[in-house]
Amino acid sequence: MLTHSTRRWLAGLGVAGAFVAASATPAHAADPLEIAAWDVLVAPGHTTYNFIATYIAGEEQLKSATLDLDLSAVNDVATIELITSDWECVPSGETLHCEAEATEWGVPSLDYYLTAKADAKPGQKAELGIKAAGGGKTASSSVTVTIAEGVDLQSEPEAKADGDPGATVGLPGDVVRNSGDNTAHGAVLRLQTDDYRSPYVGDFSNCGDFEGRAIICTFDTDLEPGKSYRLSEKLPVKLDKGARTGSTLHNYVDWLTKDDWAQIIDDDPGSPLPPSTPSTGDKLSLVELPAARQASVPQTDVDQTNNFTVIDIKVGGNNPADLAAVGGTAAGKVGDKVTVTAGFTNLGPATVDAWRLTEPIVTVEIPKGTEAIEVSEECAPYDKDSEEPWNPWEHGGEPGADLYGCISAGDPEPGVGGKYPFTLRIDKLTGPTSGKVTTHLDGDPKADNNEAAVVIKPGNGGSGDGGNGGGDGGSLPITGGNTGLIAGIGGLLLAAGVGGYVVARRRTRFVA
Numbered sequence: 298m299l300t301h302s303t304r305r306w307l308a309g310l311g312v313a314g315a316f317v318a319a320s321a322t323p324a325h326a327a328d329p330l331e332i333a334a335w336d337v338l339v340a341p342g343h344t345t346y347n348f349i350a351t352y353i354a355g356e357e358q359l360k361s362a363t364l365d366l367d368l369s370a371v372n373d374v375a376t377i378e379l380i381t382s383d384w385e386c387v388p389s390g391e392t393l394h395c396e397a398e399a400t401e402w403g404v405p406s407l408d409y410y411l412t413a414k415a416d417a418k419p420g421q422k423a424e425l426g427i428k429a430a431g432g433g434k435t436a437s438s439s440v441t442v443t444i445a446e447g448v449d450l451q452s453e454p455e456a457k458a459d460g461d462p463g464a465t466v467g468l469p470g471d472v473v474r475n476s477g478d479n480t481a482h483g484a485v486l487r488l489q490t491d492d493y494r495s496p497y498v499g500d501f502s503n504c505g506d507f508e509g510r511a512i513i514c515t516f517d518t519d520l521e522p523g524k525s526y527r528l529s530e531k532l533p534v535k536l537d538k539g540a541r542t543g544s545t546l547h548n549y550v551d552w553l554t555k556d557d558w559a560q561i562i563d564d565d566p567g568s569p570l571p572p573s574t575p576s577t578g579d580k581l582s583l584v585e586l587p588a589a590r591q592a593s594v595p596q597t598d599v600d601q602t603n604n605f606t607v608i609d610i611k612v613g614g615n616n617p618a619d620l621a622a623v624g625g626t627a628a629g630k631v632g633d634k635v636t637v638t639a640g641f642t643n644l645g646p647a648t649v650d651a652w653r654l655t656e657p658i659v660t661v662e663i664p665k666g667t668e669a670i671e672v673s674e675e676c677a678p679y680d681k682d683s684e685e686p687w688n689p690w691e692h693g694g695e696p697g698a699d700l701y702g703c704i705s706a707g708d709p710e711p712g713v714g715g716k717y718p719f720t721l722r723i724d725k726l727t728g729p730t731s732g733k734v735t736t737h738l739d740g741d742p743k744a745d746n747n748e749a750a751v752v753i754k755p756g757n758g759g760s761g762d763g764g765n766g767g768g769d770g771g772s773l774p775i776t777g778g779n780t781g782l783i784a785g786i787g788g789l790l791l792a793a794g795v796g797g798y799v800v801a802r803r804r805t806r807f808v809a
Contacts, residue, residue: 368425369392371424383397419594425439447478448475456608460612472527488514499533539648556595618645620738630755638718640717648708650708658705660700664751670721672701
């Protein structure tokens with residue numbers, strides 16, 4: 298079961314679909330019905346997106362659910378607009394009764410916009426009461442709606458840096474501006490690095506690791522309206538020694554008010570931040586003279602589409618990855634079904650950042666006179682001339698194409714590669730016929746091993762040897778298959794989701 302803080306974090310990133318994961322844990326007889334709903338901070342006249350989810354933590358999946366929302370207190374300070382078509386809702390006085398049937402993913406969340414009234418006063422609070430029923434179980438919860446003072450933190454949409462493998466790089470994108478009308482009393486910086494390829498290596502006393510998912514830095518400085526602030530030192534990350542020359546490592550920085558961050562992690566606004574043991578080095582600061590503090594009321598960022606910076610680090614140096622194509626042979630006669638294995642091996646010295654690639658790492662041309670009737674799930678039909686983006690997830694394993702593109706589920710280290718089995722039906726064969734395996738990787742230092750043949754010969758039939766290829770026709774065994782397919786796909790989808798989230802958020806131009 299997801300912990301409450303984990304679900305809260307995912308909600309902070311706008312990932313409502315995280316609750317699918319909750320149904321994958323072992324079931325227990327006493328598993329209760331749970332309600333996932335979080336408190337809301339909203340400034341007068343502004344709108345926030347929110348959702349309410351119902352689920353049972355074990356394997357049991359709800360077939361239907363009902364929600365009864367008590368709006369009597371919230372109506373004094375805000376309005377609620379439902380934005381989902383999956384629920385049937387009927388108002389009764391100041392109560393809203395909603396019913397929904399499960400889809401293949403379970404009962405959908407009830408999504409809604411909450412808009413604070415223009416005359417609401419910062420500091421006002423109201424409770425949204427929630428009662429849920431489903432699977433013969435009931436539950437109750439509430440959402441606290443807090444009217445907050447609005448501020449608007451902005452950062453640069455994009456920033457770029459470069460560095461060689463093994464080098465320490467100071468991240469750009471270290472400027473934040475308060476473009477709102479109110480002084481922001483402190484701020485929180487959240488750094489999400491590119492996994493193990495560029496981990497944070499700083500030692501600032503006001504920065505700390507949050508559950509292995511981000512580095513959180515907190516600042517007490519007052520950010521005055523119309524002023525910009527720069528970090529006293531750049532946040533350092535260290536490029537992995539195996540990082541591939543020419544690849545790009547993506548890092549993400551966003552800025553939040555202290556109260557918005559407390560909402561994400563379900564902490565009281567007065568609790569220590571970050572929620573971990575801080576480092577022992579010097580304090581990282583924002584370079585600007587602090588202003589006098591005003592009366593303390595909750596604060597929220599009224600426009601979170603402009604406080605996120607995508608930092609791309611281009612890896613330099615001389616650390617390429619040499620991919621060698623691997624072909625195969627099979628023998629048979631017309632009507633036979635034979636299996637051949639295409640693939641590649643990474644000859645190093647760098648690790649291939651395969652999950653970041655948007656084009657196939659390998660293409661496989663099917664030999665003429667044969668038809669692919671069973672295809673590796675990591676391969677999908679590929680049209681190199683198409684203007685549409687290639688989507689291996691939607692068409693993986695689809696038979697009948699003449700050309701396939703293949704992905705790698707993991708990041709192959711030196712000596713590791715991928716294997717892609719193809720079952721071919723021989724429809725016409727008057728002599729040997731061959732297709733082609735081609736590797737594709739920018740910066741590959743050797744072109745003479747990027748192609749290998751897939752050969753079908755007349756014979757008694759049988760599977761191919763899967764071991765011939767590599768440009769010069771020599772034997773090139775694959776020393777490691779594609780491992781962790783599900784984990785790799787999950788990582789790719791997560792990366793894609795974060796990227797889409799970033800793109801969706803960036804709408805305005807930053808002006809320091």
